Amino acid sequence: MASTDDYTIAAKEAGLIDAPELAYRPSVVEKKMKLGLIGCGGITEQHMKGYEQGGYEVVAFADLKHENAVVRRDTYNPQGEVYATHHELLADEEVEIVDIATHPAERETLIMDAIKAGKHVLSQKPFVLDLGVGEKLAALAEEKRVKLAVNQNGRWAPHVSYMRKAIEAGLIGDVTSISMNVAWDHNWVVGTAFNEMPHLVLYDFAIHWFDMVNCYMGDREAKRVYGRVCECYGQEAKPPLGATAIVEYEGAQVTMLFDGNAKFGARDTTLIIGTKGALRSEGPGLGEQIVTLITEDGEARPELEGTWFPDGFNGAVSELMLAVEEEREPTHGARDNLKSLAMAFAAIESSEKGEAVKVGDARKIRPEWLKY
Ligand SMILES: NC(=O)C1=CN([C@@H]2O[C@H](COP(=O)(O)OP(=O)(O)OC[C@H]3O[C@@H](n4cnc5c(N)ncnc54)[C@H](OP(=O)(O)O)[C@@H]3O)[C@@H](O)[C@H]2O)C=CC1
Numbered sequence: 001m002a003s004t005d006d007y008t009i010a011a012k013e014a015g016l017i018d019a020p021e022l023a024y025r026p027s028v029v030e031k032k033m034k035l036g037l038i039g040c041g042g043i044t045e046q047h048m049k050g051y052e053q054g055g056y057e058v059v060a061f062a063d064l065k066h067e068n069a070v071v072r073r074d075t076y077n078p079q080g081e082v083y084a085t086h087h088e089l090l091a092d093e094e095v096e097i098v099d100i101a102t103h104p105a106e107r108e109t110l111i112m113d114a115i116k117a118g119k120h121v122l123s124q125k126p127f128v129l130d131l132g133v134g135e136k137l138a139a140l141a142e143e144k145r146v147k148l149a150v151n152q153n154g155r156w157a158p159h160v161s162y163m164r165k166a167i168e169a170g171l172i173g174d175v176t177s178i179s180m181n182v183a184w185d186h187n188w189v190v191g192t193a194f195n196e197m198p199h200l201v202l203y204d205f206a207i208h209w210f211d212m213v214n215c216y217m218g219d220r221e222a223k224r225v226y227g228r229v230c231e232c233y234g235q236e237a238k239p240p241l242g243a244t245a246i247v248e249y250e251g252a253q254v255t256m257l258f259d260g261n262a263k264f265g266a267r268d269t270t271l272i273i274g275t276k277g278a279l280r281s282e283g284p285g286l287g288e289q290i291v292t293l294i295t296e297d298g299e300a301r302p303e304l305e306g307t308w309f310p311d312g313f314n315g316a317v318s319e320l321m322l323a324v325e326e327e328r329e330p331t332h333g334a335r336d337n338l339k340s341l342a343m344a345f346a347a348i349e350s351s352e353k354g355e356a357v358k359v360g361d362a363r364k365i366r367p368e369w370l371k372y
Pocket residue numbers: 038039040041042043044062063064065068086101102103104106110124125126151153193204
């Protein structure tokens with residue numbers, strides 16, 4: 001029988017217990033494959049650090065800005081080749097996996113050429129501008145019997161990876177809600193290509209979180225998305241730095257709030273509620289997160305090793321190599337990624353229309369949503 005104490009909706013006390021051991025670290029690959037890097041810009045410093053961590057060799061580099069390729073080669077593998085064009089790099093027989101780290105508009109042709117050259121491909125995110133193009137590339141890879149994966153390296157950020165593995169192991173039962181709240185300062189994009197992207201937050205940044213939701217929800221299908229963007233008072237960047245998304249699933253609800261104009265109080269939190277338990281991750285940023293697993297046995301707080309940058313980059317390439325070795329689809333394969341992208345596209349279209357959009361109905365990014 002209820003007592004008046006229940007009005008306080010006080011949480012049940014839970015004792016601290018040992019955290020379950022879960023294989024959340026990037027896989028260790030015995031049969032290491034050689035890589036070629038096309039597009040050697042800003043983020044590829046982290047690619048190279050991740051590959052160094054995994055013991056992988058990048059043997060070829062190409063960039064339209066020749067000096068970018070030279071810098072990466074000289075820093076990480078002075079024996080490597082620098083090529084003037086991606087065609088020359090693709091003709092290098094030593095290269096087995098091509099890591100394509102340009103912006104998405106250029107990537108379609110580069111991915112297609114790489115697949116046709118018989119190379120396995122790791123594409124940077126956001127994968128494509130059009131779901132139809134993504135489907136075509138996935139089909140081409142299947143036809144040519146090569147693997148095409150998307151570098152959603154957030155999956156191997158220690159906190160995300162641990163929570164993903166906990167859900168896969170059934171530790172919290174069926175997920176019934178996910179709430180994500182990310183407050184950070186994205187004004188650093190002023191002066192970069194990102195500042196010219198109207199849907200910077202929902203397309204380029206939030207894709208990591210749509211992809212995390214896709215992982216946490218497993219085979220379940222997102223139904224509809226409501227999205228909104230907000231130009232925040234005092235922001236310096238051109239694109240609206242505030243964004244919200246609500247994703248509907250059968251039997252579950254997901255909310256995401258992005259405040260990219262948080263000059264104070266930066267915080268990244270995720271709460272996942274399941275039928276048998278819950279997971280919580282929180283910290284001041286992507287690299288510093290404390291995970292708690294709460295079940296009827298008590299609360300567990302695993303001591304996690306590593307950080308998103310660069311472990312995530314090691315995780316993404318290691319999973320691709322394992323998939324090649326085991327002749328299976330990589331878990332971050334192109335077709336799976338299209339589920340994450342479909343949610344992001346629906347959120348963007350919804351923010352433009354002011355009404356919820358069915359996932360799958362928004363097929364592409366309009367040019368005016370991509371560039372001012
Ligand atoms: N966590 C993550 O995984 C992160 C992912 N990213 C993603 O990575 C991608 C790249 O970002 P970033 O490194 O900042 O971009 P940059 O602009 O710094 O680098 C891209 C490089 O690719 C070159 N390039 C363009 N076309 C070709 C081509 N056909 N052949 C060879 N080189 C080419 C560019 O040359 P030029 O400038 O002359 O065109 C440029 O030097 C984006 O999609 C971004 O969203 C970014 C940050 C983090």
